[in-house]
Amino acid sequence: MTKRAGERPPAPEPLPVPVVDAHTHLDACGAKTPEDVKALLDRAGAAGVDRVVTVADDLDSARWVVEAAGWDDRVFAAVALHPTRTADFGEAEQAELARLAAHPRVVAIGETGLDYYWDYSxxxxxQVAFRWHVELAKRTGKPLMIHDRDAHEDVLTVLDAEGAPPEVVFHCFSGDLDFARRCVDRGFTLSFAGTATFRNAHALREAARWVPGDHVLVETDAPFLTPHPYRGRPNEPYCANYTLRDLATLREADLAELAAMITRNAERIFGLRDAVRS
Structure with missing residues (x-):
């Protein structure tokens, strides 16, 4: 953890090619109004992070992200009930999420999946809620955004049993090289957050080094998981710049080429060019 833990990391040098933050939480970053969202996206844009997918974890958040995606063309939304919030998941919650998922600015169903670290649910x-979200993704034709914490085997078991939708993104991928291979063999995309820059995350960094470029996304999961060397400070979408630079070094890749490929991946997976503003 760095000193100045309450301060944002410094603004990085802009990326040579813009990139998409594939998973952030603008509301948890403190955004409440259109002006707040604009300020966050302006800071991101100055660093070369030109669009974001802001992700819900409960119904209030799902309503907010859909509204926020209408405030700024650079913002897209994903809706679901986080696995830790599924202890009470019935017809009312399902109906509301299905309604929100149909919105044209919603580009993914997520984050959903399994979390065996916490015992809230x-x-x-x-698993019941996860299966329902898998079906919602297939019904809407939108990608599925996976939250997987200490649940690798069960996540794959559910996806194999239910039949995965055409596009599946493992948000904040946390597996090792073997698990990465098993995911890519199934056609899934792996999204890397600041955890992939942590110097003690040897198995994760090995996976990040190996994953084929057309199966990679970059994200912040802001305000959490701030990348090295600013671990412990508040995270924001502009910090995807730091993670991308670290990934380029780790993979011995040209920064501009990697950024361009990740941007193409995000546009293809989330259909960003087709998501209209209402």
Whole structure:
């Protein structure tokens, strides 16, 4: 953890090619108004992060991200009920999420999946909700954004049993090289957050080094998981710049080429060019 833990990391040098932050939480970053969202996106844009997918974790957040995606052309939304919030998941919640998922600025169903680290929701309830979200992604034709914490095997078991939608993104990928291979073999995309820059995350960094370029996204999960060397400070979408630079070095890749490929991946997976503003 760095000193000045309450301060944002300094503004980085702009990227040579713009990139998309594939997973952030603008509301958790403190944004409440259109002006707040604009300020966050202006800071991101100055660093070369020109668009974001802001992700819900409960119903209030789902309503907010859809509204925020209408405030700024650089913002897109993803809606779901986070697995830790699925202890009570019934018809009312399903109807509301299905309604929000149909919005044209919603570009993914997520974050959904399994979380066995926390005990807020029983595994059985999480699995029921996860299966419902898989079906929603297939019904809407939108990619599925996976939250997987200490649940690798069960996540793959559910996806294999239910039949995964055409596009699946493992948000904040946390597996090792073997798990990365198994995901890519299934056609899934792996999104890397600041954790991939942590110098003690050897197995994760090995996976990030290997993953084929057309299966990679970059994200912040802001305000969490601030990348090295600013671990412990508040995260924001502009910090995807730091993670991307670290990935380029790790992969011995040209920064501009990697940024361009990740941007193409995000545009293809999330259909960003087709998502209209209402």
């Amino acid at each position: 029983p595994p059985e309830a999480q």
